[in-house]
Amino acid sequence: MTVYVRLRVASERYAIPVQHVIEVTELGEVTAVPGSLPEMLGVRNLRGRVLPVIDLALLLGIARTAPPGRLLVAEAGGISAGFAIDAVSEVSEMEEPTEETESALLTGATLAGGDLIGVIDVSRVLASLEERASERSRR
Amino acid sequence: MSDLDAELADIFRDEAAERLDQMELALLAVESGAAGAESVDSLFRNVHTIKGAAGMLGYDDIRALAHAVEDVLAGVRETAAFPPELATLLLRATTALGGQVTGAGEPADELIGDLAASLAASSGGAAGDPVAGRNGGTGRNGGTGRNGGTGRNGGTGRNGGTGRNEGTGRNGGTGQEGSAGQEGSAGQGGGAGDAGAAMAGGAGDAGATAAGEPEATAEAETSGSPIKGRPLRVPAGKIDRLLDIVGEFMQYRGRLAHSLGAQELQSQAVREILAVSGRMFDELAETAIGMRTLPLATITRQLPRAVRDLALAAGKDVDFVLTGADTELDRVILESLYDPLAHLLSNAVIHGIESPAERERAGKPARGRLEIRAVPRGSLVEIMVADDGRGVSREVIEEARHAGSLADVLARSGFSTAAEVTDLAGRGVGLDAVRDYARSVRGSLEVRSEPGNGMEVILLLPVALALLEVLLFERAGRIYGVPLVAVQEVITAGQTLLLEGRSALEIHGRPLPVADVSALVGATAPPLGDRPPALVISVGSRRAIVTCDMVLRQQEVVVKPLGPLLAGRTAYLGAAILGDGRIALLLDPAALARDSWRLPEIAGPAASEPAASEPAAAPKVLVVEDSFTVRELQRSILETAGYPVVTACDGREALAALDRDPEIALVVTDLQMPELDGLGLTRAIRASAARSSLPVIIVTSRGSEDDRRRGAAAGADAYMVKQGFDQQALLASVEHLVGR
Numbered sequence: 001m002t003v004y005v006r007l008r009v010a011s012e013r014y015a016i017p018v019q020h021v022i023e024v025t026e027l028g029e030v031t032a033v034p035g036s037l038p039e040m041l042g043v044r045n046l047r048g049r050v051l052p053v054i055d056l057a058l059l060l061g062i063a064r065t066a067p068p069g070r071l072l073v074a075e076a077g078g079i080s081a082g083f084a085i086d087a088v089s090e091v092s093e094m095e096e097p098t099e100e101t102e103s104a105l106l107t108g109a110t111l112a113g114g115d116l117i118g119v120i121d122v123s124r125v126l127a128s129l130e131e132r133a134s135e136r137s138r139r
Numbered sequence: 140m141s142d143l144d145a146e147l148a149d150i151f152r153d154e155a156a157e158r159l160d161q162m163e164l165a166l167l168a169v170e171s172g173a174a175g176a177e178s179v180d181s182l183f184r185n186v187h188t189i190k191g192a193a194g195m196l197g198y199d200d201i202r203a204l205a206h207a208v209e210d211v212l213a214g215v216r217e218t219a220a221f222p223p224e225l226a227t228l229l230l231r232a233t234t235a236l237g238g239q240v241t242g243a244g245e246p247a248d249e250l251i252g253d254l255a256a257s258l259a260a261s262s263g264g265a266a267g268d269p270v271a272g273r274n275g276g277t278g279r280n281g282g283t284g285r286n287g288g289t290g291r292n293g294g295t296g297r298n299g300g301t302g303r304n305e306g307t308g309r310n311g312g313t314g315q316e317g318s319a320g321q322e323g324s325a326g327q328g329g330g331a332g333d334a335g336a337a338m339a340g341g342a343g344d345a346g347a348t349a350a351g352e353p354e355a356t357a358e359a360e361t362s363g364s365p366i367k368g369r370p371l372r373v374p375a376g377k378i379d380r381l382l383d384i385v386g387e388f389m390q391y392r393g394r395l396a397h398s399l400g401a402q403e404l405q406s407q408a409v410r411e412i413l414a415v416s417g418r419m420f421d422e423l424a425e426t427a428i429g430m431r432t433l434p435l436a437t438i439t440r441q442l443p444r445a446v447r448d449l450a451l452a453a454g455k456d457v458d459f460v461l462t463g464a465d466t467e468l469d470r471v472i473l474e475s476l477y478d479p480l481a482h483l484l485s486n487a488v489i490h491g492i493e494s495p496a497e498r499e500r501a502g503k504p505a506r507g508r509l510e511i512r513a514v515p516r517g518s519l520v521e522i523m524v525a526d527d528g529r530g531v532s533r534e535v536i537e538e539a540r541h542a543g544s545l546a547d548v549l550a551r552s553g554f555s556t557a558a559e560v561t562d563l564a565g566r567g568v569g570l571d572a573v574r575d576y577a578r579s580v581r582g583s584l585e586v587r588s589e590p591g592n593g594m595e596v597i598l599l600l601p602v603a604l605a606l607l608e609v610l611l612f613e614r615a616g617r618i619y620g621v622p623l624v625a626v627q628e629v630i631t632a633g634q635t636l637l638l639e640g641r642s643a644l645e646i647h648g649r650p651l652p653v654a655d656v657s658a659l660v661g662a663t664a665p666p667l668g669d670r671p672p673a674l675v676i677s678v679g680s681r682r683a684i685v686t687c688d689m690v691l692r693q694q695e696v697v698v699k700p701l702g703p704l705l706a707g708r709t710a711y712l713g714a715a716i717l718g719d720g721r722i723a724l725l726l727d728p729a730a731l732a733r734d735s736w737r738l739p740e741i742a743g744p745a746a747s748e749p750a751a752s753e754p755a756a757a758p759k760v761l762v763v764e765d766s767f768t769v770r771e772l773q774r775s776i777l778e779t780a781g782y783p784v785v786t787a788c789d790g791r792e793a794l795a796a797l798d799r800d801p802e803i804a805l806v807v808t809d810l811q812m813p814e815l816d817g818l819g820l821t822r823a824i825r826a827s828a829a830r831s832s833l834p835v836i837i838v839t840s841r842g843s844e845d846d847r848r849r850g851a852a853a854g855a856d857a858y859m860v861k862q863g864f865d866q867q868a869l870l871a872s873v874e875h876l877v878g879r
Contacts, residue, residue: 126704
C-alpha cells in the first residue's frame with residue numbers, strides 16, 4: 001500500500017504518489033509564456049519562485065467546462081512544476097495500480113470505492129514535457 | 140610557474156576533468172548499449188574543447204591524444220555507427236587523458252596508435268584510403284616521428300588480436316599482425332592484447348582493458364597536483380548563495396515599498412529607516428557581487444603567446460591586440476570564458492587570417508590583425524574577437540540571409556569554414572560550443588563578416604549572473620523586459636514604410652523592420668493603437684524596432700530561469716518577479732532583432748491576388764546588385780512606389796530568379812558584379828527566346844559615353860548612373876518601360 005494524493009480534474013479522478021507532492025495551494029495568477037507547449041499554462045510566482053504550471057486536463061485529454069482553481073506542486077527528477085487541478089479529495093492509502101491504461105502518462109489505474117482512479121506518473125509526465133519542449137526550441 | 144600560469148592550469152584541470160566525466164558517462168552508455176551514435180555530438184564538443192585548451196596551454200601530449208579521439212568520433216559521425224567496442228577503446232583514452240590532465244599521465248603514443256588503427260579498421264572495409272592517410276598524420280602528431288610510427292603499427296597489430304574484433308568477426312583476419320603489435324607496444328598494451336585474445340567476445344575486451352590499466356589509473360589518482368594555498372578559498376556555491384539571498388532581498392525590498400503604500404511613505408521615520416537600510420543593502424549587494432568579479436586579464440595574459448604559437452604553427456603572421464583587459468566579469472563566467480575565447484582565436488588564426496602571400500595578393504598587409512576588445516555595457520560586457528582575414532564565403536552570407544543570421548549558419552553542428560581539417564582547429568565545432576556557452580550564462584552571440592573582409596564575433600555576457608538591468612514594457616496585459624543595454628532608444632512608431640514587404644521605419648537614415656512584440660513571441664493581442672511606443676533594439680550590427688502598448692520603467696531584476704519545461708519557439712532570458720508580485724518575461728534581444736527580420740511578410744500592395752476582375756497587379760521588378768546597401772535602397776524606392784521586388788546578388792542569380800519567377804516584368808541591374816556582370820546578364824536575357832523583350836535598366840557607377848554605348852549594344856533599354864542617384868529618375872524609367 002502506498003499513500004496517494006487523490007485529486008479531481010474536471011469530472012475525472014486521479015492520484016499522485018505522495019512522495020512526489022510538495023504542496024497544494026490555490027492556482028493564483030498564472031502568467032502565460034507565449035511560444036511554449038500548449039500544455040504549459042505559464043508561470044506562477046510561488047513565494048518568490050518562478051514555478052511552471054501544467055494544464056493537466058489538456059495533457060490528459062480531458063474536456064473541461066470550468067477553469068481549474070487549485071495547484072498541486074509536484075517534483076520528480078530535479079524538476080518541480082505545478083499541475084492545474086480542480087480539487088484534492090483526500091490523502092489516503094490505496095492499492096497499487098493493477099489495471100492497465102492506454103495513456104503513457106499513467107502508471108496504471110486502480111479501483112477504489114467504485115471509482116477507477118488513474119495514477120499519474122509524475123516522472124514520465126515531466127520528462128516527456130521536457131523532451132517535447134526541447135524539441136520545440138530546436139525548430 | 141607564475142601565479143597566473145598556476146591559476147590557468149588549475150582552471151584547465153577542473154574543466155577538463157568535468158568534461159572527461161561527462162564523456163565517460165556518455166561512453167559508458169554507449170558501451171552498455173543504452174546509447175548510440177546520437178551521443179557523438181556532445182562527446183565531440185567536449186574533446187574538441189579539451190584539445191583546444193590543451194593546445195593553447197602547450198600541453199602537447201593531451202592535445203595529441205584528444206585529437207586522436209576526435210578523429211575516431213569524426214568517423215562515428217560519418218558512419219553514424221557507434222559500436223560498443225569503440226566506446227571501450229575511447230574509455231581507455233578518457234582515462235589516459237584524465238591521467239595526463241592531473242599531471243600523472245605519460246605520452247600515449249601507443250593508445251593514439253590504437254585509436255588510429257580502429258578508425259582505419261572501421262573504414263578499411265569500404266576502401267578507406269583517404270582516411271588512413273589522415274590517420275597517419277595523427278599518429279605523427281602523437282610525438283616524435285619514430286614513436287608515432289611505432290604506435291600506429293602496434294595499434295594495428297593489437298587491434299587484430301583483441302577479443303573485440305574476433306567477437307565482431309569483421310577484422311578477425313588481421314590477427315596475424317599481432318606479433319608486430321606486441322613488439323611495438325609497451326608492456327601494458329601487450330598485456331591487454333593477450334588477455335583480449337585469450338577471452339572471446341566483447342566482454343573479454345572490457346576485461347582486458349580493466350586488467351591492463353589499473354597501474355596507470357592508480358598513479359593518476361595519487362599524484363594529482365596538490366591544491367595550493369590562497370588568501371581565502373571560498374567554495375563558489377557559498378558566494379552563489381549569498382548572491383541569491385541578496386537578489387531575493389532586493390525583491391522583497393521592492394515589495395515592501397510597494398505594500399507600505401503612499402501614506403506610510405509620508406512618515407519621516409519610515410522614510411529614514413528605508414533610506415538607511417537601502418544604503419546598507421546597496422553596499423551589501425555591491426560587495427557580494429564584487430566578490431565574484433575579476434578582471435578579464437585574469438585569463439587573457441597567456442593569450443598573446445598562445446596566438447603567436449598558433450600563428451607560427453599555421454604559417455601565419457599575426458598581430459594580436461587586446462584592449463579592455465581590466466573589464467570585470469563574474470568569476471564563474473570568466474573561468475568558463477577561456478575555452479570559448481581559445482576557440483575563437485584559433486579559428487581566426489587558422490581559418491580567418493590568410494597566409495602572408497595570399498594576403499598580399501588580396502592587397503592586404505602581409506601581417507594579419509587579431510583583436511580582442513572588451514567593453515563594459517551596463518550590466519553586460521561586450522567582448523569582441525575580430526580578425527581582418529578572409530571572412531566567410533559569399534555562399535555562407537547567402538545562406539545566412541535565409542537562415543536568419545550568420546551565427547545560426549556558422550554555429551550549426553558540423554559546419555566548418557575550413558576546407559581541410561587541421562590538427563589545430565577546424566570542423567566548425569568551435570562556434571556552436573561558443574554559442575552554447577554564451578547562452579548557458581544568459582549571454583548572446585553575434586557574428587559579422589563580409590567575404591574577404593574579416594570576421595567579428597561578439598559575445599555579450601552579463602557582468603554578474605543574477606542581476607540584470609532591464610527596461611520593462613507592457614503589451615496585451617503582459618509585462619516584458621529586455622536588457623537595458625540592448626535598447627538603443629525609445630521612440631514613437633509613426634508612419635511606417637514597406638521594406639521587403641515588411642513594415643519598416645527609418646532610424647537615423649537606416650530603414651529598420653518594425654514588429655509587434657506579441658507577434659515576435661507568438662502571442663495573440665488586440666491591434667496596437669496609432670503611433671505606439673517602440674523600443675529600438677540593437678545587438679551587434681543588427682537592429683530592429685519592437686512596438687508595444689506602454690513602456691513602463693527600467694529596473695534591476697533578479698533573473699530566474701524558466702526551466703526546461705518552458706523551452707519553446709521563443710527565446711527568453713528568464714523571468715523576473717516584480718515588486719507587486721507579477722511576473723515579467725525577459726526577452727533575448729538577439730532573438731528579437733533576428734526575428735523582426737523574419738516575421739511573415741505583411742499584406743502590402745505587392746500581395747494582391749491575381750484575379751481577372753481586380754485591377755492589374757503592379758509589374759514585378761528584379762533588382763540585381765551585389766552591394767547590399769544599394770540593393771536595399773532600390774528595393775525600398777520601388778516597393779514604396781508599389782512595385783513588388785525580388786532581388787539577386789549577381790547575374791547568375793538573376794537568371795535563376797527569372798527561370799523561377801515568370802512574373803518578373805523588368806530588370807534593374809548593376810554593371811559590375813561577380814560571376815556574371817550586368818552586360819553579360821543583359822546579353823543572356825536578349826539571347827533567350829522567352830525573355831528577349833524583357834526591359835532592362837542598367838544602373839552603374841560608371842558614367843562614360845563608352846560604357847553607355849556598350850550597355851546599349853548589349854541590349855539595355857535604359858542606362859542610369861549611380862552617382863547622384865535620383866529616385867524619381869529611376870521610377871520614371873521603370874514606369875516608362877512597363878507602361879504604367
